[in-house]
Amino acid sequence: MSVIAVYHIKGGVGKTATAVNLSYLSAAGGEKTLLCDMDPQGSTTFYFRIRPVEKFNTRKLLKGGKHIDRSIRGTDFPGLDLLPADFSYRNIDIALDDMKKSRQRISRILKPLRKEYDQIFLDCPPNITLLSENIFYAADHILVPLIPTTLSYLALQQLYRFLDEIEESRSKVIVFFSMVEKRKKMHWEIMRQLIKKKGFVPALIPYLADVEKMGLYRQPVNVAFPHSMAAAAYRSLWTEVSKRIGGE
Amino acid sequence: MLSGRKSTIWVLPESLEPDPLIADIGEVFPTVIEQVQTTLRTWFDTFDWRLYQRGFYLYYDGVDWNLLKKESEDVVASHTTKVASGTYFAWDFPASRIRSILEPILEMRRLLPLVVHDSSATCLRILNKDEKTVVQVFLEEHKLTDHKSVLRTVRLQNVRGYEKNFRELSRFLGNYGIRQKADLFYPFTKGVELGGRQPLDYTSRFDISLKPEFSARSAMIVIYRQLLDTMQRNESGVLDDLDSEFLHDFRVAIRRTRSGLGQVKKVLSKGITDRAKKDFAWLGSITGPTRDLDVYLLYEKNYRPRLPDGLQGGLDIFFADISERRIIARRKLVQHMQSGKYNQILSTWHDHLYSETENEEAENSGIPVVDLSRDIISQKYRKIIKDGKAITLSSPDEHLHRLRIECKKLRYILEFFSSLFPQKDMKQVIKLLKRLQNNLGEFNDLSVQQDMLRNYHTTLRPGSRKNQDLAASLGGLLTNLYHEQQKVRSGFALRFSEFSADGNALLYKKLFDLKT
Numbered sequence: 033m034s035v036i037a038v039y040h041i042k043g044g045v046g047k048t049a050t051a052v053n054l055s056y057l058s059a060a061g062g063e064k065t066l067l068c069d070m071d072p073q074g075s076t077t078f079y080f081r082i083r084p085v086e087k088f089n090t091r092k093l094l095k096g097g098k099h100i101d102r103s104i105r106g107t108d109f110p111g112l113d114l115l116p117a118d119f120s121y122r123n124i125d126i127a128l129d130d131m132k133k134s135r136q137r138i139s140r141i142l143k144p145l146r147k148e149y150d151q152i153f154l155d156c157p158p159n160i161t162l163l164s165e166n167i168f169y170a171a172d173h174i175l176v177p178l179i180p181t182t183l184s185y186l187a188l189q190q191l192y193r194f195l196d197e198i199e200e201s202r203s204k205v206i207v208f209f210s211m212v213e214k215r216k217k218m219h220w221e222i223m224r225q226l227i228k229k230k231g232f233v234p235a236l237i238p239y240l241a242d243v244e245k246m247g248l249y250r251q252p253v254n255v256a257f258p259h260s261m262a263a264a265a266y267r268s269l270w271t272e273v274s275k276r277i278g279g280e
Numbered sequence: 281m282l283s284g285r286k287s288t289i290w291v292l293p294e295s296l297e298p299d300p301l302i303a304d305i306g307e308v309f310p311t312v313i314e315q316v317q318t319t320l321r322t323w324f325d326t327f328d329w330r331l332y333q334r335g336f337y338l339y340y341d342g343v344d345w346n347l348l349k350k351e352s353e354d355v356v357a358s359h360t361t362k363v364a365s366g367t368y369f370a371w372d373f374p375a376s377r378i379r380s381i382l383e384p385i386l387e388m389r390r391l392l393p394l395v396v397h398d399s400s401a402t403c404l405r406i407l408n409k410d411e412k413t414v415v416q417v418f419l420e421e422h423k424l425t426d427h428k429s430v431l432r433t434v435r436l437q438n439v440r441g442y443e444k445n446f447r448e449l450s451r452f453l454g455n456y457g458i459r460q461k462a463d464l465f466y467p468f469t470k471g472v473e474l475g476g477r478q479p480l481d482y483t484s485r486f487d488i489s490l491k492p493e494f495s496a497r498s499a500m501i502v503i504y505r506q507l508l509d510t511m512q513r514n515e516s517g518v519l520d521d522l523d524s525e526f527l528h529d530f531r532v533a534i535r536r537t538r539s540g541l542g543q544v545k546k547v548l549s550k551g552i553t554d555r556a557k558k559d560f561a562w563l564g565s566i567t568g569p570t571r572d573l574d575v576y577l578l579y580e581k582n583y584r585p586r587l588p589d590g591l592q593g594g595l596d597i598f599f600a601d602i603s604e605r606r607i608i609a610r611r612k613l614v615q616h617m618q619s620g621k622y623n624q625i626l627s628t629w630h631d632h633l634y635s636e637t638e639n640e641e642a643e644n645s646g647i648p649v650v651d652l653s654r655d656i657i658s659q660k661y662r663k664i665i666k667d668g669k670a671i672t673l674s675s676p677d678e679h680l681h682r683l684r685i686e687c688k689k690l691r692y693i694l695e696f697f698s699s700l701f702p703q704k705d706m707k708q709v710i711k712l713l714k715r716l717q718n719n720l721g722e723f724n725d726l727s728v729q730q731d732m733l734r735n736y737h738t739t740l741r742p743g744s745r746k747n748q749d750l751a752a753s754l755g756g757l758l759t760n761l762y763h764e765q766q767k768v769r770s771g772f773a774l775r776f777s778e779f780s781a782d783g784n785a786l787l788y789k790k791l792f793d794l795k796t
Binding site for chain 1: 412413440441
């Protein structure tokens with residue numbers, strides 16, 4: 033059982049696509065999986081054709097227990113459930129700040145769910161906030177999609193420094209290359225330099241139209257286009273990530 | 281309790297065709313139709329329903345063995361393995377959770393494939409306005425391969441968080457008269473029924489209900505009929521050599537019949553009784569040798585830990601030889617059971633038990649069974665007390681064996697007539713007798729084993745290395761068994777004093793008019 037947070041400081045790096053596709057593959061592999069959409073934008077929720085749950089909001093989320101239990105929705109795929117996002121999450125930091133032990137709130141909320149599910153994915157909003165701190169504390173692994181550019185790498189450094197600051201282990205971080213463009217020489221160059229660094233897994237997700245089209249089909253790529261390159265890429269990413277998780 | 285997956289299954293009424301129902305659902309609800317892959321399932325249990333009795337179900341789908349618990353309908357253990365076809369003993373499974381659960385339950389009994397069915401389903405995914413699946417309807421079809429029947433069920437599967445839609449569909453189906461609930465095991469239970477059996481329709485326990493006003497004759501006829509039925513039901517399992525219990529139960533029925541003929545005297549006419557005694561003695565004698573060898577083979581597990589590693593090799597040779605002897609003994613048994621004599625015996629006995637006319641009266645046939653049974657039980661009890669009291673630590677083994685046989689006779693008689701007396705008291709009576717019997721049985725068992733090993737030992741020709749190993753192992757075993765027998769013997773006094781205690785005697789007085 034592990035909690036995997038899919039995280040990046042910046043938006044638009046393929047974070048939600050990763051959370052959706054990997055959680056699907058996890059469930060398809062027979063593990064009971066919960067995906068928590070923590071991003072107020074609710075893209076993950078939208079991808080699964082699920083509506084935000086009435087009467088569920090930041091306050092209820094932070095109360096946890098039956099409030100969460102009632103709000104979990106089954107997806108169309110066996111073994112995969114979703115905790116939908118709510119727009120009120122945009123103010124979640126303010127709510128967290130008012131609480132005692134505000135860093136450990138999310139971890140406490142997840143505790144009963146760890147018993148019910150084999151795998152929990154958290155799709156996190158960008159930025160470094162009190163919520164991120166909560167998530168880093170709660171997660172067993174932080175999965176970071178990295179576009180192979182200099183700026184992205186600098187952002188990763190920033191994450192490491194932040195983890196040092198809050199005394200979380202850097203070893204929680206698992207990095208893979210995302211939105212890789214084959215024709216860009218710079219992408220290959222940067223990947224060549226980074227791949228041997230600690231925390232990187234040898235799997236990459238190319239920049240592909242099929243991934244972009246997820247918004248249109250509202251299904252994981254492994255369901256909509258199971259024979260596509262994109263589907264194959266996510267499968268091998270999940271294989272690598274599972275290996276890393278299992279190897280502890 | 282966290283809410284999870286929930287499904288409800290109903291029987292599809294025979295008057296309802298699946299296709300029009302599918303069309304009707306599609307008209308009212310936005311639906312996507314999918315075919316679900318066909319699966320072949322084989323359900324297993326032992327002849328005496330050992331799994332069912334403990335609330336388990338077991339099936340094999342060509343890839344996995346799944347063991348399910350009745351109440352939760354959950355798979356408690358699953359194992360991917362191919363077990364060579366036809367050899368379904370617990371020990372044929374590789375070491376796994378499923379095996380460790382099955383082993384103590386099945387013991388020496390073989391799993392029999394009881395129901396085989398091909399199942400296919402049409403799945404209707406009911407969508408909401410976002411085209412999200414909110415509930416699933418499965419129209420399932422189970423083709424029973426043996427009986428050419430088709431069973432149809434409807435299963436409604438919830439999607440977490442969309443319970444309203446689940447209730448809506450369930451009401452919709454209710455309007456079609458789909459109300460008879462079924463469960464996950466419906467194809468199994470229904471398939472068993474169509475195959476002419478019922479769960480728990482066989483047990484090796486003797487269980488019969490008599491009325492006190494029955495005449496001795498009619499009571500004994502009921503008992504003999506049931507015993508004959510037990511023999512007949514075990515016959516094919518003996519012939520096919522499915523497992524050792526078929527022959528065991530077959531022989532117990534023979535022994536019970538013989539015990540009845542010998543102890544409940546003058547109930548059938550002399551001619552019939554004499555003939556039956558002879559016939560059943562013959563049945564006992566033809567089934568004995570194979571059973572003896574079965575027993576030796578069952579000892580293997582018990583013998584292995586008694587010997588150090590160095591002597592294990594001899595045991596391999598010994599058991600290989602016993603297996604070979606058993607093949608020969610069984611061949612003879614099968615010949616006997618297929619002979620004219622055998623068939624003649626069973627059909628003559630059957631005709632006696634089922635003929636309407638009581639043309640030959642006997643002295644005791646008309647007296648109430650309850651009176652006769654009291655006499656016989658009291659008499660046997662007195663004999664056991666007398667013989668038992670005479671046994672001391674220096675008595676020859678033979679005396680203990682004789683007492684064992686007397687106890688066994690009493691036990692059979694008590695079981696025959698148990699339903700005539702208060703159940704609570706009978707339980708107590710049988711409990712104390714059983715404890716004494718266990719001690720005597722164990723003692724006897726150990727002597728039989730030593731005799732067997734000693735006899736076997738004398739047949740060995742000296743000289744060969746193989747026989748030296750064998751002799752060493754046998755010697756080790758003999759010593760070990762002897763010591764154990766001494767221990768068992770020293771326990772006799774206690775067991776017998778419990779049996780002969782005043783409390784028990786009072787119970788016999790109260791129940792059976794025992795006069796001391």
